[in-house]
Amino acid sequence: MQRTYVMSNSVYRRILKLRNAERILCERCGKEIKPGQKVMAKLSRGKFKYYHKECYESLWLDL
Numbered sequence: 001m002q003r004t005y006v007m008s009n010s011v012y013r014r015i016l017k018l019r020n021a022e023r024i025l026c027e028r029c030g031k032e033i034k035p036g037q038k039v040m041a042k043l044s045r046g047k048f049k050y051y052h053k054e055c056y057e058s059l060w061l062d063l
Contacts, residue, residue: 002040007037026051042056
């Protein structure tokens with residue numbers, strides 16, 4: 001399951017609280033994901049992984 005959306009302030013705070021973390025990092029580039037950015041959330045092994053939309057799209061090759 002995957003979902004693309006713009007990270008809102010309320011969702012951002014909820015994820016931080018659930019993960020007990022200070023920030024959310026992109027799984028691809030390692031940079032922080034901030035509210036207002038386009039994000040891809042992908043469910044993997046029962047846990048969501050978050051990517052910048054551009055980073056997620058760069059994982060795939062166009063043939």
